[in-house]
Amino acid sequence: MTSAEHFRKEFPIFQSKIQLSSCSQSAMHFSVKNAVNAYLESWEEKGMDWHNWMAACENARKLFARQINAAVDEIAIVSSVSHAASAISTSLQPADGRNRIVVTEFDFPTIGHVWRSAEPQFTVEFFEKNEQGINDCSDYEQHLPDDLLLFSTSHVNFYNGYKQDLQRISDMVHRKGGYVFIDAYQSFGQTPIDVKEMDVDFLAAGMQKYGFGIPGIAFLYAKKDIVEDLTPRITGWFGQANPFAFDIRGNDYAPATKRFDSGTFPMINGFAAEAALTLMHQLDMPTVERHLEKLSTVAAQEIEQAGLINRSPFAAQEKGSTTAVYAENASEVEKLMAAKGIIVSARNDVIRIAPHYYNTSEDIRTAVNELKKSVKKGSTTS
Structure with missing residues (x-):
């Protein structure tokens, strides 16, 4: 596997800027x-x-599956x-x-919007996050309902980077008789994912963040023994067993999860x-994770020394790449940082520092030093 130092040289942006925004958009590789x-x-x-x-x-599909x-x-x-x-x-x-559909309150908002749109067919409830903005498995174990149909949560939280134990979550949900849906957009590409070992039922991830790609294409995993019993309501000609039969009257869904393909693929994104x-x-994902x-x-050390507020106060093994720093006017701070050649990502009241394998400790130190100056100009901490 290539070293982080050598890997960094394959991303042109590092010749002039520091990009620490992989929770939103990773840097562009020349390939x-x-x-x-x-x-x-x-x-x-x-x-x-x-x-x-x-x-x-189709090769992208195969590579994602692998x-x-x-x-x-x-x-x-x-x-x-x-x-x-x-x-x-x-x-x-x-x-x-x-x-009953249970959605964790720290899911990315689109997940809540999707399931709320399915009411009143389903009873949708939200699992409230605690004071740290997270939940742990003991919370789920105590409070998941007995009539659970599906539990939806994220692998790594988009706001503060908290990382969940998917295998343990799947075990708890399955004991309740429900399915588990995982939003892995913030984890795919930065930590190992094995859907068989983790025993998740549904998992979705895109390419734009830690996947080194661009928006407009994503992938859905669904267990084969579950999906054959599902009838797609969002579909298209590629969701058919033989799309090139051009049979407008037919409706012969493709086997397994391919039935959820829809229209013509976004070719340039592919x-x-x-x-x-x-x-x-x-890359070796365990090495990337370490x-x-x-x-x-x-x-965490640099943020503390700078006197800033760390909204990701978790042990390194309990979080993904993202470390969130409180900034009341985060959007303004993001622009100030970008003007200095440091690309970070604002969300609500935090600036997210989100490195990838191509980043260095010096990148982090430089960013936090400039962030301290920008927070003083752009907002007031509390």
Whole structure:
């Protein structure tokens, strides 16, 4: 596996800037840029290259499946995690007196919006977060209802980076007789994911954040033995067993999770995803995870020394890459930092410092030093 130092050299932005925004958008690798250009060149030179465009998307599907230890036919190509969650929410039916959907309050808001849109077919309730803005497994164990149909939560929290034990969560949910849906957008690409070992039922992730890719393409995993009983309500011609039969009257869904494919794939996004996933397969995820734990420790130390407020006060092993720093006017601070060549990501009242494998301890120190100056100019801590 390539070293972090060598890996960093493959991202052009580090010649002039420090990018610490992987919770929102990772830095661009030269191979991803080349892949996007390859699509544009094929379009320009050939007019249409359907076979190779499709092949790139299908290879991205295979690479994603391999990355999470799933079978290829357990993966659907979707446009976003919102799309993935909607595909499940509209196909799932109450069963055996179960119609209760429980959503953790620290999920990304799109998840709550999706399940609220499915009311009144389902009873939707929100699991309130505690004072630290999280919940732990003991909370779930005590309070998950007996009529649970599905429990939805995130692997790594988008706001403060808290990381959950998916295997333990799956065990608890399954003992209650429910399904578990995982939003892995903030974890995919920075920590190992094995859907078989973790025993999750549904998992969705996109490429834009720690996946080295761009928005507009995401992937949905669903267990094969579950999904065959689901009838898609969000579908399209690629969700058919043979889309090229061009049978407008037929409705023969593709086997397993591919039935949740919908319209024509976003080809340019597929090219970027194929390159990004190829890049990801060159990395060892446990090594990436350990590197980010080290950077989280550095961030916590630097934030404390700077007198800033750390909204991610967790042990490095209990969190993902993101460390959130309180800033009342976070959006303004983000702009001030960007003007200094330091790319971070604002969310609500925090600035998120979110390194990837290409970042260094010095990146963190520089960012926190400038953040201290920018917070004083842009907002008042409390």
